[in-house]
Amino acid sequence: MVDVWIMENANSAQVALFFALFAVLALVETVAPARPRSPQPKKRWGTNLALTTVNIFVLSLFPITFFGAAIWAQAHGYGLLNLLSPPFEVLVVATLSTRGFISFFTHYLMHKVEFLWRLHRVHHFDTELDVTSTVRFHPLEFVAALVPGVAVVVAVGMSPWVLLLYELLDAGVTLFSHANIRLPRSVERVLRYVIVTPDLHRVHHSSWQPETDSNFSAVFPIWDVICGTFRTETRVPHATMELGLEVPRDERTDRFFWLLGSPFFRVESRARPAFPYDRPE
């Protein structure tokens, strides 16, 4: 019964939490943005929200989910944790940390493997960062990440309930980390070792590659700390650092169908407009 409840409601709970927090953070961004905002953001917002809608729709159609895989493995006694039946505390820590590792390592591969990077760069093409960037992904990226992830969920035998907790945290923390907001410095300095903060994730969206190739974690930064990819300092201060990629930096980054097709062609350079409003309108 409980497992059936998870299967039926986990996705709705995640989507409801996502949009509630989206509205709150969008309001905070409007009142107190951390960085200057584009004077005409509507096209960019429209594109990001269109990609978000497509991704939610594609994911709802996909026949396999991490929850479904975890429930199936538990029912059949497959996977390390289902075989060992460890104490509850061990189950929680093992599931959260291995689920976090799936996310960290998949994201790392997205940056290092050419075709995966062509999918993932749709997210990095955004030359600004706010809550609308959170699910600005190419739909094929979710498919590419889901298949190997499901294999790990089954092999580890992750707890469906703890997995649900992780997915809810993932929805909340990724929205928070993409938001154009600034935390008090004293809070940021401590919190960035517990969850991924806006400053930490903004480093990952810097156009300077050593910074782009850092801070791959989505919820807990622990795997970046362990693997040496944790980066808190930036070459240019956060308020003025260039976000996105060096190429392209023009209206193509806001075009929905161009973004959907972009994994399949080379992206040519064009003249660079000037910061801070480096989007020709």
Ligand SMILES: [Zn+2]
């Ligand atoms: Zn990335």
